[in-house]
Amino acid sequence: MAEQLPASGWTQRDDLAKLVAALGAEQMRWVGGCVRDTLLGIEPADVDCATVHRPGTVIDLCRAAGIRTVPTGIDHGTITALLDHGPVEVTTLRQDVSTDGRRATVAFADDWLEDAARRDFTINALYAHPLTLTIDDYFGGLADLAARRVRFIGDPEERIREDHLRILRYFRFQARFGDALDEAAVAACEKLAGTLKGLSRERVAMELLAILELPDPVATVQLMEKLGVLAVILPEARRNEIVCLIALVASEAAQDHAPEGIRRLAALIPPIPTLAEAVAARLRLSKAQRARLVCAAERKPADADAPRALAYREGVESAVDRLLLSGSDTAALDGWTVPELPLKGGEIVARGVDKGPEVARILRAVEAQWIDEGFPARNRVEELLEAELSHRSRAS
Template identity: 60%
Template sequence: MDGMILPNADWRHRDGLDRLGEVLGADKGLSRFVGGAVRDALLELPVADIDIATRHQPEDVIDLLRRAGIRAVPTGLAHGTITAVLESGPVEVTTLRRDVSTDGRRATVAFTDDWREDAARRDFTMNALYADPRTGELFDYFGGLADLEARRVRFIGDPLQRIAEDHLRILRFFRFLARFGDVPDPAGLEACTARAKDLMALSRERIADELLKLLVAKHAARVVRLMVDRGIFLPVLPEIAAEGVERLDGLATSESAAGETPDAIRRLAALLPPDPATADSVGARLKLSNAQRRRLITAVSPFPPGTPQALAYRLGTESGVDILLLGGRIEDAASVRDWPVPRIPLTGGALVERGLSKGPEVARALRTVEDRWIAEGFPDAARIEVIADEVVAQALRSVKS
């Protein structure tokens, strides 16, 4: 890591970004890159979202952008955020600010022209780094560069006060540790442990958002183990216990061996006991989507016997892969990942033509044919015709007897 200059990464040359900097007075020191883009560039990671902090008031930002012919969207005007829509993508421009009041869930802010004041309201030192858009000169007010070098996640100022301002920072502390960190700052870890019950005041959507991001981070298993040991989950997700961490560790190994991208819902399933009712309760509590809840429940349910292909056919490829990876069946998971799930080449009408009565009789016979088709490894249409003849003949004999 170059400790003094922002790397000349590709994202700094996005179309329109230099001009946006000129419009916002970067050459006069009025605007700087800030936050994740600076942090990730220093870590040589891909940068997706670009944020600019500015001394300009929000209304002035809108005026400057519109006069320059740049579309301005007031996405968070009360908090000073304007989105500048460039051809190469959006850039969030936020006026320097300081907190006036906080209640653990939201903040009231006032605007300022003091860079240090703006940095002081941010959560972690590694997120409070600024860079001159033109020269790449870095500005570090709270030792963020040293912490980034050490992969140390450290709150700015008093950790207890920062958590009191926004309780979500407890989960963010662990998420950043799982993504970037090797070293949790001891004071921050103690503060998160002491204030874990504050998580109960947060909306479940915010908890879910942070948790799902945490679960796909590089060191998720190690950090989740630390969270369980520290009782962080107890106030909001007491179902997550040490046994779940062991399953998560095994799943992470299986995902890596199978070349699978880490998946948050699959990893959440690993953390939960193998009980569909528990998964349903947790899914509802976290306000997951209906599709996510169904997948979570399926992943912890006893799965039907048969081949990996039979599992993927009955449950869908995604759930089939979930269950196989959770069971450590790496090669089986790989065998169905891109398997084109077939459709049975037979309809109920074809069974009626063979002499069955419409209704339950046809439905039962069709299920029997399908079960045999699956058990025989999904043979072709000619074989299906033979199976159908045999099943219908058996059904008709049963009716006569």
Template identity: 60%
Template sequence: MGGVTLLPPAEWRDRPGLARLVAALGAGNARIVGGAVRDTLLGIETADIDLATPHDPRTVIQLLEAAGIKAVPTGIDHGTITAVSRDEVYEVTTLRRDVTTDGRRATVAFTDDWREDAARRDFTINALYAEPATGEIHDYFGGIADLEARHVRFIGDPYRRIAEDHLRILRFFRFLARFGDTADPDGLEACAERANDLMALSRERIANELLRLLVAPRAVEVITLMIERGVFVPVLPEIAGIARLADLARREANSGIAPDPIRRLAALLPADPAVSASVGARLKLSNKQRQRLESATLPVDAEPHALAYRLGTELAVDRLLLSGGDAAAIRDWTRPKLPMSGGQLVAKGLKAGPDVAKTLRAIEDRWIAEQFPDAARVAAITDEEVAQALDATR
């Protein structure tokens, strides 16, 4: 492509904190890099604004502090400083080149060469730099053309990129599911051949990428491809088919319910709580995520509103969507409160203790079974249950 490509207008480009930050770093010493450039070219919102600079990290801190901008050395060994400018948060990273890599982490050296910094990035669509003031884009490896074609391609030799960081295997598929229509054949082949490298990664890193992949727009198509190419076998051999996930994605769309990564992970696994428990532990999911993953595998055993009352809306929606039930019915439902208390039962003559708890449960069960009738009906149910409880004690 010839000529100069300019970054389109975007809200973030006019933020006062960004202008102040760029001014502090000095003319020609700051460019917007990565996701913000990519997403703005695609016309989608971007969450994080990252800058690259040839200044070394210590100089960055000095320049920011001299301008009254808070500088936090969040990743100073790798050249990253978090800048807080006008209550806006940015990451400023010194241009880098890799010195050594082992597939999990890299030792870096700082450089002042923009192309050298771009060359160490993973995909062409992530190696785009933009001048903050003019919006002129610097594209060293054909990223703009790939972005226009929705083509996900490694920079340089895919096998070398993967050897530097094995997580790039999963990132390749996540980017394909989010931004791509076509995968570079050489990159796809390398990811499939090197899938065993994923075993060297921490399970937390695998889980983080997988959960983000699961909710990407083309997740079903891309995960189908991953299953066909055996990418999951080394780390999640339990994943055997795509049918349940495809069904779930259709039901989510038809119900107007947003995709959820834990629910979608459950759809990839056999409907067996023991398998879900094993996978949740292996991926080091949080306790809440593990409980939800296991719950999602269990069958629907109640009417949707009753299920939501017993489990909570989130868990009930999971089970209903996975089983083909009517999740839309409870999507915006507010859990009602039983209009009866133990104190009221004591006032009616029951002795405080197990009898009150048992009777209250009986009242609640009938209230749920009758689909949450009003206080008058609850009062009638209560009188019946109290009378029965009193008779049992005589």
């Protein structure tokens, strides 16, 4: 008897029933992560479906049913249906026409098996009927899922040569769902590690950060280092840096902090701001990510002495990064909101100081004392200002 997807909250969504009615239950299947995760008892982050309909038809059918769509990846057959309880990617069945390790040219297909064959791992090629929830398993994905085995569909080397990013995807999925390593997959990743150099840095950064954001990526990172994969994508990460990552993961767990990819990336880089800048540029990180990585690289032992002063200067997020990276206590920042200095330059001008650099100097002096005293209330700030003005008067 064919296995069925267990009924769960998402499979009973009324907005998904509306999509099924629009496309036709026999012309679509739930596929990929939503099927895999539900079988594992994990709440899926996204719901995706495959369909025999061409993209234009998907748009027309959805419009007729009152469902708005966005052509998010129409060249590759993907339309996003905007539903009440979250978007759903609807992708036409495909087959690869040509691949070069970086991108694929695809053609639309009519055969579910052809679509399954182009997917990377057996556990990602599971399709579920939207009404009966019967699962179609073309490559032994159910058995692999039960055995906690991440296995490529077909020859691992061939699949990696089609898309080099599958090396990093293998490590990410192995960390999430794997138990014993698949020897053929590991050998192929080691042999073809150098092919990662040809990928866009954005794609590499996306997968690397996804790996680092897993609850405990240490064993996976160590394996990547052993196989020479880490040296290709992040040569700055050597044995000492991996030791730092191990300590960071332990510190996060001990202090109940959620994993952060950028923070963990900082652990894998020597604490040198210029080096962090270079890594951020190479990986094409966003402006915000780059700033956070560089700030983390500026960590120093003195950070632990005044965590709130650090958070005032750098922001709570970056302060937590630096404290955790140094193994320091972050409790002082729990629930703490960075205050605003209760003093404006105009008040200093009103006290007889001419507008210009002197106002800024006095403001900085008062602020520094205010920080050192632990951010006291307004009345103390007024006292600090009075003291600074008196000192200025005596010095003039």
